[in-house]
Amino acid sequence: MIGKSVPRVDAYEKVTGRAKFTDDLILNKCLVARVYHAKIGNGVVKFIDTSEAEALDGVVKVVTFKDVPNHCYPTPGHPWSVELAHQDVADRNLLTGRVRYYGDDIAAVVAEDEVTASRALKLIKVEYEEYPVVVSPKISMRGTEHPIHLDKKDNILARSSFAIGDVDSAMEKAAVKLKRSYKTPIVQHCHIENNISYAYMEKGRVVVVSSTQIPHIVRRIVGQALGIPWGQVRVIKPYVGGGFGNKQEVLYEPLNAFLTMQVGGRPVKIELTREETFTNTRTRHSIEYDMEAGVDAEGHLLAKEMTTYSNQGAYASHGHAIAANGLTASRLQYACPNIRGEAYTVYTNCPTAGAMRGYGIPQVCFATESFMDDIAYEIGMDPLEFRRKNLIHGYYEDAYLKPIAANTNGIFECLEKGAEYIHWDEKRKAYQNQTGDIRRGVGMALFSYKTGVWPISLEIAGARLSLNQDGSVQLQVGATEIGQGADTVFSQMAAETLHMDISRVHIVTQQDTDVTPFDTGAYASRQSFVTGTAVKECAQQLKQKILEYARTLVPGNVDRLELEDGYILADGKPAISLEDLAMESYYSLSNSSVLTAEVSRQVKKNTVASGCCFAEVEVDMKLGKIKVLDIVNVHDSGTLLNPQLAAMQVHGGMFMGIGYGVSEQLLIDEKTGRPLNGTLLDYKMMTMMDTPDLTAEFVELNDPMGPYGNKALGEPPAIPSAPAIRNAVLHATGIGFSEIPLTPQRLIDGFTKAGLI
C-alpha cells in the first residue's frame, strides 16, 4: 500500500460536496457573533458606548474589553511545555482596550442573526487616543513612546544569535566580500474556508467546533484563555478547507467559548469575513535580512553572517520561533567554517504574523539563495557550480541542535535532476548577453527542511485501531486531515502494516478531543513522520493481538503465524480468515474480546528533507512582467507514501511559492497601519490563468528515520520557487532584486535605475 497512488479516501465526499465542514454542521438557532475591530492602528480606547447596540432588537449580548478575563494567554499552535522556558508568550486578552494594530478586537456582539450583529457593530461608539503607528521592525526596535507591549520596552519580542568559528578574521582573508540586504513581503494564506467556529455548552463544559489544524491545542488554549480546567473543554474538528498554518493558531475559538458562556451556553458562531481573515488572523512574517559573506579565490565560502529583522506585528503569536527557524536553517546546508547569525523579532503595529507553510524558511531561503546567486554573479561563477562547491557533502550534524542530522546526498541528486530537466548548461549559455525587450533566463534555488519540531519542542502522537467484524479496521488519529491527504496516507500505513487493502481501513476524519487520541496536529510537516510512527506501532500492536488470538483458534502445533491479505497463515498455509477470526473475537461464547490497540508515542527523532527549484522565465522589460515558461521542483522527501498525493502537495506549494515571488503582498499603510489590499480582489493571488504548468520530480532516497522511509513534504514545496524565479530574472537581466514580489512596479523601478529601460 505504501508507494501506491491510491485515490484520496475523502475524494468522493469532497468532489460531491458532501464532506461536512464546520458551517455545514451548525444546527438551527445558532446565535451569530461579530467582532468590533479598532479603526486606528495604535492607541487606547478612551470611551466606549454599547448601549445603542444593546438596545437593538435581536441583540442578545454585547461584551467589551472591560468584560473579559484580564489574564493573558498565548495563541500559537505549539505543543505546550511543562517547562516555563519553553512556554509560548502570553500577551493577549480576549478583547483589548489597548489597540495594537488596525483592526484589533475591542468588543463583540452576539445577536440572533448575522444582519442584526452587523448592524449592532455600527451602533457601538468608540473614542480613541491615538499613538503614532510604526510598521517597520528596524524602526520599532529603536523604541516608541508607548511600547506596544508594556513588558517589552524596546518592542523587541526576542533576540537570538549564534557564532561558529571566527567570522571577522575569515572575512579579512576572503578574496571577495559581499554585503547585501533582502526583504520578503507580508502575505496571507488565503485558505478557501475562512476561519470559522461555533461553540456551545454541554454538561457544564464548553464545546467548540472549529476549522482548525490543531484541535487538542485549541482545547488547551481555550482553557488557558478562559481560566478553566482543560478537561472542561471539548473541541471538534470537522473537514477543513485549508489551513496552511493560519489554522495552526488559536484565534477566535477562545472568544467564541467565552461568548457562549455569556449567553447561558446557547450556540454561538463566529465566522470571519475574507477581509477579517486578511487583517485579523495571521500573515507570513515580512523579514529583512542583512547578509555578508567572504569567499576565497576558488569560490569557497570562508565566512558568512546574517542579521534578521522579523516583523512580528501586534501580538507574539508564534513569535520568535519563525525567525529562529530561519536562523537555524542558515547553518544547515552550506559548508562554511565561520558563521554568525543574529535574529530579532520585533513588535510593530502591523497585523500579527504567525505560522505559514514553511515557517520562516521561504523567507530565509529567498535571502540565502538570492545571496548565493549574487555572490556567484560577483565572482563570475555559474551559480549551480558555486552551490555544488559549497554544499555539505556526506553526513551533516548541526552544532546546536544535536539530534538534527542528515544525509546530504539527496540534494545533489535533486540538483542533477533539476538541471537536466531545465537544460541548465545549455540555457545558461544561450541566455547570456541578451539585449532586447523580451529576455529569458534560468535560475534555481535549493533548501533543506527539518521534519517536525523535535528537539526544539515536543513531538507526540496517538493512534487507535479496532478490528471490525468483517476484518476491516477503524483507525483514529489525533492528527488532522486539512486537505493535504493525511487521512489517505495514514490509511495506507495501517493497510501496509496489517497487510490488507486500503479499502479495509476506515479512518475517522473528524477529530473530537473527547474521544480522539492525543496528537498536537497538522504543522511542521510532522504528521506522516511523527503520527506515522504512532500509526505504524499501533498497527503492529493490533497485528500482534490478532496473531495471539489466532493462536487460540488454530489447532495443532504451529511455529509461525502471519497475517497476509486477510488470512492468518499457520506455518505458511491459510488457517483462518481474518473475518472469521474477527467474528470469533466479537461473538465467541467461550472466548470473546474485541481486538483494539492504542498507542501514545513520543517521537525523539528527526530527519531533514531537501530539494530545489529550477525555473525558466521570460521578462518583458518594458511592461515589467515575468512569465514563467517552465518550472520544476525536485524533492528528496524519502520514500513517497503516495506519489500522486506527493505531486499534488508539490503543485500546491509551487503555486504558493510563485505567487510569493511575483505577485502577492499585503500592503500596510505606513501612516495608519491599515491594510490597503486585504481582499481577494485587491490582493494579487495567482489565478489558474496566471499559473504555468507545474512539474514535480522526486528523488526517492532511502531514509531509515521515518516510519516508512518518509520525511517532510507538506511545507517544502512552497520554499524554493520565489528565489529560483528571482535568480532567473537576474540571469535574464543582470538585475538582482533584493525584495519580492517582483511586481511590474518593482521591475520597472529596477530596470529604470539600472538604465536598462
Add this chain to the structure above:
Amino acid sequence: MIGKSVPRVDAYEKVTGRAKFTDDLILNKCLVARVYHAKIGNGVVKFIDTSEAEALDGVVKVVTFKDVPNHCYPTPGHPWSVELAHQDVADRNLLTGRVRYYGDDIAAVVAEDEVTASRALKLIKVEYEEYPVVVSPKISMRGTEHPIHLDKKDNILARSSFAIGDVDSAMEKAAVKLKRSYKTPIVQHCHIENNISYAYMEKGRVVVVSSTQIPHIVRRIVGQALGIPWGQVRVIKPYVGGGFGNKQEVLYEPLNAFLTMQVGGRPVKIELTREETFTNTRTRHSIEYDMEAGVDAEGHLLAKEMTTYSNQGAYASHGHAIAANGLTASRLQYACPNIRGEAYTVYTNCPTAGAMRGYGIPQVCFATESFMDDIAYEIGMDPLEFRRKNLIHGYYEDAYLKPIAANTNGIFECLEKGAEYIHWDEKRKAYQNQTGDIRRGVGMALFSYKTGVWPISLEIAGARLSLNQDGSVQLQVGATEIGQGADTVFSQMAAETLHMDISRVHIVTQQDTDVTPFDTGAYASRQSFVTGTAVKECAQQLKQKILEYARTLVPGNVDRLELEDGYILADGKPAISLEDLAMESYYSLSNSSVLTAEVSRQVKKNTVASGCCFAEVEVDMKLGKIKVLDIVNVHDSGTLLNPQLAAMQVHGGMFMGIGYGVSEQLLIDEKTGRPLNGTLLDYKMMTMMDTPDLTAEFVELNDPMGPYGNKALGEPPAIPSAPAIRNAVLHATGIGFSEIPLTPQRLIDGFTKAGLI
C-alpha cells in the same frame, strides 16, 4: 461515589431541552421517507402500481417489495452468535408482498418533504388477495391454510419444555389440586420519542443515526439486511427519549439504510408516527397460561405444571426467548420437587411482539403470583404465609442453567419490609367479609429476575478511559444511556475506582460504532452489571498506569504508591498531584505518553435480583373501578449505585406495572387484525392524575457477583405491581380475575357473573 445520590450527569441538558436527540441533529436538505402499510391483516399483494406516486412533484424514489434484497434477516437486539443454533430467526425482508399483519410494510416513498411523502403514499394503488385473519395463538397453532411463514407449517415459531421430578405421581398425592388459566394483554412501550432514524452515505459507507438502545447491533443487522460487510456500516446513537425494549430491536434502520443507497447516498429520514409506533414496532407479548398445581395438607407445593402460549404476532423478532425466559423463571423461586413446563411461541396476524421491560417476566409473574394467591385462597391460607412456606431458602442453583444461582435471602427481607409498610396482617384481617359497594383489599406479588443474558447468550462489554491534562478523565462505553441513568452510574463507577469526584469524570453520551468500544447495549438489565464490570476493570487499568507513570516522577525509594483524591500518595504522603502528573504525561520533553486504558471483557457470571410489591386498593363495585390507595415495591438489587436513580427506576417501573394491571391493552380486531386503539387518545396509558403515590423501598444485601455489589434494577420494578393489585382485588372482593387489565368492563362482568352486583 458508589451509593451516593449524585445528580444525573445529563440532568441539566435534558431539563433545559439542550440534549440532542436524533431529530435535533438532522441537517437541512434531508429527504423524508414514509412507509406504505398494508390495509389488510393477512394475504398477498396481487397488484401494485406506484406510477402516480412516482409522478408526484417532489417524490424522489418509490420502492416496493419487488425492489428489496430477497434474503431474510433477523431483527432482535440479541448478541449475535457464531454458532448457528444460537442465531436469531431471520424471517423478514425490508418490504413484503406477503402481508402478515395489518400494517405490514409493502412499499416506501422518499420525497423532498413529509407532506409530499404522505401525499405520495395515498397515490399508491394496491390490490390484495385476502386470507382469513388469526389473532389467537391457540387457534393459530392448529394450522392455517396459508401458513404465516412457509417454513413453519403449524405457525409454531418454537416450542420448549422441561421436566423435573414426577409431576403426575405427585399430583395424585396432593391434598388439594387446582387448575387455572391466565392471560396477559398486548401492551406497548409508549416511549415519548417515537422510533426515528436518518441515514446517509459517507466515504462509500452507510451511516445510520438512530434512537436505539443497541447501536452496535444496529450496525450488524443493517449489514445483514443489506448484505454488505458490517464494517461498511456506521451507527450513531444520540440521546434517546425512552426505549423500554422497543429500541432493542432493529426496526426501520435497515430500510432507512437501503433507501439512502437508493437515492445516491442523500440523507433520508424515517420518523414513525405514534400510530405507526403502536402498530409497526413491537408490543409486549400477550401470553396465555394454563396452570396446574398440587399442594399437601400443610400447603407445600408438591407439583406444578405450566403450559404457555405466547402470541408472537407476524414476525419472529425476539421470538421464543420471551416465553422461554418466563418458563425458566417458573423454576427459580418456589421450592417444588416436581415441575413441568412447556411453552409455545406462535405466529399470528397480530402486530409483532418483541422485547419490553421485563422480557416475559411481567407475564409469567402475573400468572404465577395470581395462581399462588388462588391456591392460598382455595386452601384458606394467608397468601403471604403460603409464599413464605414455599419459597426456596438459602442458596439456589438452577437445574438447567447452571451458572444461574442466587442467594435467596433477599426476598424474605423484602417481604418483611413490604408487609410492614402496608400493615399486612392488620389489613388482611380488617378487610375480611366486606359487603358494601366500596371494598378494600391488600395484595402482594413477588418475583426474581436474572441480570444479563449469560449463560443463554453472550455477555461482552467495552470501556475506554483517558486521562485529561487537568487530571479529569474521559469515559467511553459502548453501552447506552436511554433515560435510565446509565451514564451517571458509569461515571460514579469510574470515579469510585479512580478515587475522584464524579465531576472529574466526563462520559461520552453519544455512541458511534466507529469509535465507541463494543458493547451490545441496553437490555436485560445488564449494563450496570456487565458494562460495570468493564468500566471497573478499565478504571483499575488506568489507575495502574497512573501509578506506574508516577514511579518515574516520584523521587527516592517508595514502597507503596496510591491514588487518592487527585493526589499520588507515596508511602502515604502526598507526592504529586494527579493534574501535575497528567501534565507531565502530555508534555514532558523527556517522557511523555498520554495515559489511556481500554477493556473489552466477556462476562461469564450472573446474579439474580428479587423483590415484591404490596398494594392496597379500593374497589368501586358498581363502577368497576379500582383505586390504588397505597403501593410499595421492595427490591433486593444488591448495593444501590445511586439511591435516587434507583428510586426513579422503581417509580417508572411501578407506573408501568400499574397501567399493565388496570388500564393498558392494545385491542386487535379479530376479523381484520386491525389495531383498534393504537393512539395515545384511545390506548389507556395512565396519566399523572391516575397514578397513586409510589413508594420504593430497598433491601441492600451484599452480593459479591456484581462489580460494585449491584444487580439488576432496570426491568424488575415493572414486574410485580399488576399481580399485586389483582390479588388485592381478590382480597377485597373474593374474585380472582384471570386476565388483565382490570378494566371497569372486566370487573363489572366478573362481579355480575359472581352475583356480587
